[in-house]
Amino acid sequence: MRLDTAQLAAFAAAVHHGSFEAAAGELHVTRSAVSQRVKTLEERVGQVLLRRSTPVEATAAGEALLRYVQQAQLLEQQALKQMGATAGSEAAPKLSIVVNADSLSTWFLPALAPISERHGALFNLIVEDQDHSAELLRQGRAHAAVTAEPQAVQGCRVQTLGTMNYLAVCSPAFMQRWFAGGVNADSLAVAPMLVFNAKDDLQHRYLRTITRRRIAPPQHRVPSSTAFLDLAGMGMAWGMVPEAMAREALRTGRVVELQPGQPLPVTLHWQTWKLQSELMRDLAAAVRQAFGASDQGR
Known part of the structure; x- marks a missing residue:
């Protein structure tokens, strides 16, 4: 069975943008053309590939096909660039990378510049909690991810980067107000706490190190x-902040640790598709170098 490239492109664009309308804009065709191409592709493979929800989502069968499409598109873009067959953004390899917000704010960005310069790559950075980022690899929506998951996603390879230490911090005034009697289950139950979003488990993980309640x-x-750091320094709440980010505020006394000398370590890994690609090898090396050159946990 040979699959039509225009149909595959319509399918991938619909998943990437979450709607047929946005996919049509990328492909410079009508919405009905995108819908018809996806429908024809589904008829050809004999399975439903998209949930017509808001946003549009791939089914389990669609996720498997999406991984293939994304890999094929990346290899095609690289080949075109190496051949010099086209110019501009159409030939530039496009990479979707999942990264947690703390890594993005501390050590990750220096990994991108050398890849952009050497390969002309364009990046779509997706911010997701490190405990959930690997799921986007499984869905085929990303080429690589910074993740806390040590087990390789099917079709991927994993490399351990190292440990990010997190510190529970608050302002000195907050410490005096809420923890004058000690940092314990009773005080932690009533002291306001910062969380990034509904998926953020770091604060609760810290709580479990102190109490079983x-x-x-x-x-x-x-x-x-x-x-997080700003609001903790303003005395609004306590929260978990990367040690590298908190270090200066600790030095100046703007924040203090709830329990000095007891960081919460989080081991990070780099997961990427198993592509025999110079671009992906260079990206992995740049990510490892960027993490190694940072001051995480030092």
């Missing part, structure tokens, strides 16, 4: 790594 502190949801 099920406690539900008041929460501020703040989807920003730098805002």
Whole structure:
């Protein structure tokens, strides 16, 4: 069975953008053309590939096909660039990378510049919690991910990067107000706490290191790594902040640790598709170098 490239492109674009309308804009065709191409592809493979929801999502069968399409597109883009067959963004390899917000705010960005310069790559960075980022690899929506998951996703390879240490911090005034009697289950149950989003488990993981009780502190949801530190310094709540990010604020006394000298370590891994590709090899090396050159946990 030979699959039609235009149909595959329509399918992949619909998943990537989450709608037929946005896919049509990328492909410079009508919405009905995208819909018809996907429908014809589904008839050809004999399976439903997309859930017509908002946003559009791939089914289990669609996820398997999407991984193939994404890999084929990446290899084609690289080949075109190496051949000099086309110019501009159409030949530029496009990479979707999942990275947690704390890594993005501390050590990850220096990995991108050499890859952009050497390969002319374009990046789609997807921010996702490190405990959930590997799921986007399984769905075929990303080429690579910074993840806390040590087991390789099917069709991927995994490399351990190292450990990011997180510190539980708050302002000195907050410490005096809420923890004057000690950092324990009773005080932690009532002291306001910062969480990144509903998936953020770091604070609760820290709580479990102190108490076995099920406690539900008041929460501020703040989807920003730098805002975590800022709000902790303002005395609004306590939260888990990467040690590298908190170090200067600790030095100046803007924040203090709830339990000095007791960081919460999180081991990070780099997972990427098993592509025999110079681009992916260079990207993996750049990510390892960027993490190694950073001051995580030092």
